[in-house]
Amino acid sequence: MATLLIELTNRCNLNCRHCFDQRHGGHDDIRLPVIEKIIGRAGEHDFDTIVFTGGEPTLHRQFPQIVRRVYEAGYRFGFVSNGQNFQKIYPQIKFFLDRLETITFSLDGVTPESHDSLRGDGTFTNLLKAISICVAKEIPFTFNSVLTAHNIHEIELLAGLAQQLGSGGVRFGQLMLTPAAMDHGLALTPDMINTVADKIEKLKESHTYPIGMGPGFYTALLFPCASLQMAELTITHSGHLALCCHLPDHGSALLHQDSQLDLNHVEFEEAFATWQGAVQSYRSTKKIYFNNRGKGFAEHLPCWFCQSYSNQVNWLKAYANTHWFRFIEENNFLGRPSND
């Protein structure tokens, strides 16, 4: 079975220092007819779980109604949230929680000072209030921690805190490289990413508590992500099918401009078939590319190929004296890879 990731809105109630550049500061919600289109047909294509993302998905003006519709249609669901709005939204969605898979809350520091310095004053306490409700009402929740240059020294502590607070697990993601990440000094270097990955692997070995790694870390797999295995489909707030939740709406987004992928204009079947074709095309390109070139270190960091494929690394030319520019330049990732 497969999972739909629906970006309900690009609005957010926070202004995090490590947020993707030019994202999540918008004012657009996905339209309800698009949601109805998805709910009506996705089940026929083996999608049984819907995860709402954003922006902050609970800010969608019809969030409780959308949860209700998804529930009534028989899907399991979950959502990713910063937790700031949960105390308000909980009374409106509590009737549908028996089909809740999990709520994934963002936890980026082990103290108010650490978390709040990335996410804003008072956000740590508000997050604790959200999970207090979850614990009291036995609502399943997990944490997602984005590792940056600011908090990589807290990995072990973050895992410990996540467990102590009663979450069902913690997943560590690495900060996607954006101009904002570079400007704020939050970007991890290639060496830092390797060190972080080693630390997480050791934590996984020494804990029975579920600890996971998000996409983008070193991997031997050519198609490591659920979306590349066609087990996960991302739909943006504008109603477009996309390749990855990290890629829409910044840079020259992969797939995004194709009207055949726009659920405002085409039916789900048509858009889904186009998406499948696009993913197959991507897979072929990547396979041939690596058959021709072999695989170096850079190719084992899978997000770089995707970002390069979708023309999202050229901005690094403005950061010519950085580790990452040299890394990308040395590995010929400036410009879209082809299978020539």
Place this chain on the structure above:
Amino acid sequence: MIDHNQSFKTSPDVVVTELDGENESVLLHLGTKKYYTLNETGVRIWQLLGEGDTIGEVIRKICTEYEVSSASAEKSVSELIQSLLKEALLSQG
């Protein structure tokens, strides 16, 4: 016998979360990472203690607000205070 003139301080390490429409609150002790649920009366006692009321004042207000006997209120307040002290959610003022 409890001292009706005794007052207390609620721990600054506690995050209190009200559950809208459910007349209860959750306390999270940041030191121990333990959670506690208080019912409506418990929440009210917690609030009054946090405002610096003595045990006697808390009992009188609970009697009035919930229309219970003085003996019943004293028992409830006393038991809750003992529990809160034991869990370091409260300290003597």
